[in-house]
Amino acid sequence: MPVHRSVGPPPPHDPISRSEPEFVLAGRMLANGTLRSMEIGIGPDGEIVRLAKSISGARRHDVGEAVILPSATDLHVHFRDPGGPKDLENFESGTLQSALGGVGLVGDMPNTDPPVTDPDRLESKAARARGHLAVGAFLYAAASTPEGVRRLSRHAAAFKLYLSPTTGIRWVTPEPDLGTLLGAVAATGLALSVHAESPGRFAADPTHAPDNPAEWNRARPDRSELEAIERLLSVGPPGLRLHVAHVTLPGSVERVRAAGVSSEATPQHLLLSARSNGGSREKVNPPLRLEAERSGLWEAFRSGSIPILASDHAPHLLEEKDKPFYLAPSGMPGVETMLPLMLEQVHAGQLDLGTLVRAACDRPARWVGVPCGRIAPGHRANLVVVDFRRRQRVEARHLHAPCGWTAFEGRHAIFPIEHYRDGNPIVQGGEFVGDYRASLLRPEYAEGGPPSTRSA
Numbered sequence: 463m464p465v466h467r468s469v470g471p472p473p474p475h476d477p478i479s480r481s482e483p484e485f486v487l488a489g490r491m492l493a494n495g496t497l498r499s500m501e502i503g504i505g506p507d508g509e510i511v512r513l514a515k516s517i518s519g520a521r522r523h524d525v526g527e528a529v530i531l532p533s534a535t536d537l538h539v540h541f542r543d544p545g546g547p548k549d550l551e552n553f554e555s556g557t558l559q560s561a562l563g564g565v566g567l568v569g570d571m572p573n574t575d576p577p578v579t580d581p582d583r584l585e586s587k588a589a590r591a592r593g594h595l596a597v598g599a600f601l602y603a604a605a606s607t608p609e610g611v612r613r614l615s616r617h618a619a620a621f622k623l624y625l626s627p628t629t630g631i632r633w634v635t636p637e638p639d640l641g642t643l644l645g646a647v648a649a650t651g652l653a654l655s656v657h658a659e660s661p662g663r664f665a666a667d668p669t670h671a672p673d674n675p676a677e678w679n680r681a682r683p684d685r686s687e688l689e690a691i692e693r694l695l696s697v698g699p700p701g702l703r704l705h706v707a708h709v710t711l712p713g714s715v716e717r718v719r720a721a722g723v724s725s726e727a728t729p730q731h732l733l734l735s736a737r738s739n740g741g742s743r744e745k746v747n748p749p750l751r752l753e754a755e756r757s758g759l760w761e762a763f764r765s766g767s768i769p770i771l772a773s774d775h776a777p778h779l780l781e782e783k784d785k786p787f788y789l790a791p792s793g794m795p796g797v798e799t800m801l802p803l804m805l806e807q808v809h810a811g812q813l814d815l816g817t818l819v820r821a822a823c824d825r826p827a828r829w830v831g832v833p834c835g836r837i838a839p840g841h842r843a844n845l846v847v848v849d850f851r852r853r854q855r856v857e858a859r860h861l862h863a864p865c866g867w868t869a870f871e872g873r874h875a876i877f878p879i880e881h882y883r884d885g886n887p888i889v890q891g892g893e894f895v896g897d898y899r900a901s902l903l904r905p906e907y908a909e910g911g912p913p914s915t916r917s918a
């Protein structure tokens with residue numbers, strides 16, 4: 463089998479290797495909206511070289527009635543490396559969970575400690591990641607100043623902007639400077655993911671600290687998200703590759719769609735609503751919304767109106783989360799459960815498998831510019847195998863997050879039984895059998911400038 467190239471840049475197309483699969487994976491897969499038995503021929507460099515009813519002459523593995531999907535790409539994780547609390551998370555633990563959850567490529571956010579605001583910090587973070595990645599990864603840089611953005615443009619894979627303070631990011635771009643900052647990002651040609659909440663709209667009641675998710679929703683209300691999105695759309699220059707992270711409201715979806723802007727939704731905002739008897743494990747930013755908004759968001763997702771699914775995996779130690787609600791940090795782990803929870807929705811007839819694959823696999827991979835979100839010749843053989851008969855209950859003790867808890871405890875989920883990285887098994891029988899030599903996309907391209915973004 464090939465050396466572990468993972469989701470690096472696409473190799474030059476060699477017509478000989480293209481025609482000679484070294485390994486064949488057979489099973490059912492989606493073709494024109496229906497599941498059909500097909501065979502995937504994988505070349506020695508980990509690329510899909512053929513797709514046919516039957517392929518002979520190579521080592522083969524047949525998964526029978528199980529379903530083969532492209533592995534997912536998660537544009538939004540926080541692996542807390544460097545600077546997170548000891549034993550909370552790092553690149554190895556985070557990408558291990560990714561592998562077991564069927565996520566083959568992750569984008570790590572820049573609000574680490576120190577935050578990624580200059581090329582030196584990005585390079586030292588990259589050095590921590592290399593050799594510790596079970597799946598492919600790329601690193602965001604924080605868009606903090608126009609000068610910082612210019613200096614990072616040859617190093618970062620994408621930018622992240624916070625319109626409200628968050629873990630590790632205590633500054634907010636002043637109103638008059640936002641247009642200049644967005645202009646600097648647009649000039650780099652890189653994508654910008656934005657945490658869109660306007661702190662000016664947060665409700666401040668000095669007599670009462672929020673004590674549950676329903677009160678958290680009132681403290682950071684709908685209008686703070688809607689106003690932040692309006693502000694972005696009004697000052698964002700033409701040519702800016704804008705992406706709104708974790709939209710929580712049907713109104714936000716409509717607005718960004720009308721503007722032709724990309725967005726993502728998380729399983730927590732799609733599946734959990736803000737309850738007055740909920741605890742701080744359900745404290746996230748932006749908040750979980752009330753049931754009416756949640757079900758509206760779900761309808762938007764299942765109808766395909768929200769282009770991308772992302773986890774916003776943001777673990778915290780239990781001792782932090784178990785503080786009184788108003789003192790507990792916001793965020794929850796989720797990269798291992800994102801795809802399994804949604805596969806359960808497919809099983810339950812609530813979500814079309816094709817819609818899920820487009821949102822979890824195809825579109826986010828295209829957003830990054832990596833050919834790994836489709837089962838098609840020319841794409842990386844980053845694949846997961848799912849048996850829809852193997853439903854399980856989510857239990858924190860069976861998950862791999864060092865924080866040891868999940869807000870989805872007890873819900874049904876369907877975890878992948880196999881996961882292939884460039885045609886090599888990294889999960890078999892639901893157990894990790896891989897290594898930590900997956901590649902980091904960018905900044906290895908820093909010297910030669912950014913790779914051309916392939917529209918895969």
Ligand SMILES: [Zn+2]
Pocket residue numbers: 538540571774776
């Ligand atoms: Zn986040």
